[in-house]
Amino acid sequence: MSPSQQRLSVFPAFFRVSGRSVFVFGNGDEAYAKARLLRNTEAEIVAYALAPEADYAGWLAAQGIETVRSDFSPDQVKGAVMVFAATGNAALDRAIVSAARAEKIPANAVDQPDFCDFYTPALVNRAPVAVAIGTEGAGPVLAQMIRARIDQMLSPSLGRLADLAADYRDAAERLVPRGVSRRIFWRRFFSGDVADAVASNDTSAARRSANALLSTTGQAEGRIWLVGAGPGAEDLLTLRAQRVLMEADAIVYDALVPQAIVDMGRRDAERLSVGKRKNCHSKSQEEINHLLVELGRQGKRVVRLKSGDPLVYGRAGEEMAALREAGIAYEIVPGITSAFAAAADFELPLTLRGVASSLIFTTGHDLTGKVLPDWGSLAVSGATIAVYMGSSVAASVAERLMGAGLGADTTVAVIENASRADRKLLHGVLSELPDLEARDDLAGPVMVIIGEAVAGANFEKSEPLSAYKTLKAGKVHADMGQ
Incomplete structure (x- = not known):
């Protein structure tokens, strides 16, 4: 890829809008969306809306936003630091942008890139921290998808942490040597005990941790x-x-x-x-x-x-x-845990009203001892059993449960690599479970779910346990015939 292809056609920047006027023209959803975005800032929003739709009008009133109900005239843009043309009428939006440009005011016309002096980003707001994602107008949906991912990654308390950091900036400059030591200090401030205390909404503990960090010039506890x-x-x-x-x-x-x-x-x-x-x-x-x-x-x-x-x-x-x-x-x-992922893959209710009201987690090895665990009787009464690492002891599991009185025809669900793209789903009955030990096609972690509730699973995407045995028998016969 050439250097020119890697360059942006826009320069990302943040406008100062606190206490300044930003005008939004339009009556419907597009204007409403721009006004909501601006509400993340301290801008003085003015809505030019002759007949705002009900939801927008209600929101403007609830927010106390100045609303001018009149037709557009070019002199209305005067005094703004930024203008949004979001009327839904392409020609009118272009006229609004032209009027703004004549006054040297940056403007944005919704869905008309040629009439945009700037693009509105998808915004992640952790004031005073902000992350803006732009695609130069090419892919607003893509920007929203990226915004959702970043929003998940950033702690909700990040803004409060940044505010606290501002209180300690002067002290850090006085007490912590410039360079590596100061970088370590701030890294630990933003990711250590201070951040944990802020996330827990304990401001006093956060300040104590910040003071301790200052006194040790960046040495934090593990x-x-x-x-x-x-x-x-x-x-x-x-x-x-x-x-x-x-x-x-x-x-x-x-x-x-x-x-x-x-x-x-x-x-x-x-x-x-x-x-x-x-x-x-x-x-x-x-x-x-x-x-x-x-x-x-x-x-x-x-x-x-x-x-x-x-x-x-x-x-x-x-x-x-x-x-x-x-x-x-x-x-x-x-x-x-794997039991929940396996149940989700099978669309399997682990508990089912009137059928299974108890859920047991166990490993296959728990069922191989001389004494059946106390919950063996629960299995007979209808509990669902989720067996972790069950493939290598499947025969013992089946034998002990059937010996305790659980029916040989009790439904079982088996899954390898639950939740992953390469998962394998199998189903059958308890008497078929011993066949798992002989299978050489299950190399990943295997979960076995046993119980009456398992019969309510969706087996459309799973294979019968008996199919493998039939396939192996057919292969043996074919080999013998060669």
Whole structure:
């Protein structure tokens, strides 16, 4: 791509409008949209609307915005610092822009790029912080899509944090050496304990943390987030998880967490894989605990990224205990656990009025001991059972449950890689579940859901468990015939 293709045809800038007049011409939705956008600012809005539509008129009255009900005349633009022509009449909008240009006032005509001295951006407002997204008029819908993504990424408390930072600017310039030290100070101010306190709406704690940060010239205490990465699909990550990933100095992640989610972290964050895949643990749990404590003692802000939810078979209890003992601050960021993702893929009601009022999470290994857990009787009475990591012990699971009295024809749903693009959905009955152990086509994490409520799932996109057995038998016969 040539340099000229990479250049913008517009120069992004912010106009000073506080206490100044901005005029909006029009009666309907287009004028209403521009006026609402301007309401994010301290501009003095004047609406030129001869006969505003009911919703617009009601909003103008509720906002106390000056409204001039008259036909357009060129002298009406005088005194404005900016003009919006949004009448819905292309010729009239062009006339309004021409009148504004004659007075050297920048103007914008809706949907007429040639009559726009500037374009209105899609705006993310965290006053005094603002993010404006423009496409030079080519793709307003695209700008709105980008705005939605950025809006999710930015904490709602960002504006209050920026206001607090303004109060500390002079002190930081006096007490913190210019250069690297000052950059570290502000980075920790905006992403450390100060930011956490502001997000919790605790202004006193925020100021105490800011004062402590000043006194140590940028040396902050470490903090660990135990974050649920969800079942694998990037867009199922929570907004809070996205935010802390962008704030972390280091990301400690399990093997089941997709690389695309790890990559959502800050570009310069240290990335540490700790494995934790079946039969192939690159680090023991004790080593992981020690790593988290050590990173915290170094003053780093660390995301401990776990598949699913950290509190559901995520060994979070041991990590929290180690952090508490070491005096390292930590926080839990929940994630969507695989059982919920699997149920969503199957459109499967985990609870169903009159059929299943209880939901049990377990691992297949819980069903392989000598004694069936107490909840075995609940399964017989209709509870839905979500079995994590169930494929390798499927025969034992089925045998023990049928032995407890659960019907062999009880419906089961099986899913590999829940929520992901490469997911595989299977369905059948409890007596067919042992066949899972012999399958060599299920390499990813497998969730098994068992119970009467499973019969209410949508099986249009899933394959019968019996189909694989039939396929294998056919292949054997074909091989024998060669």
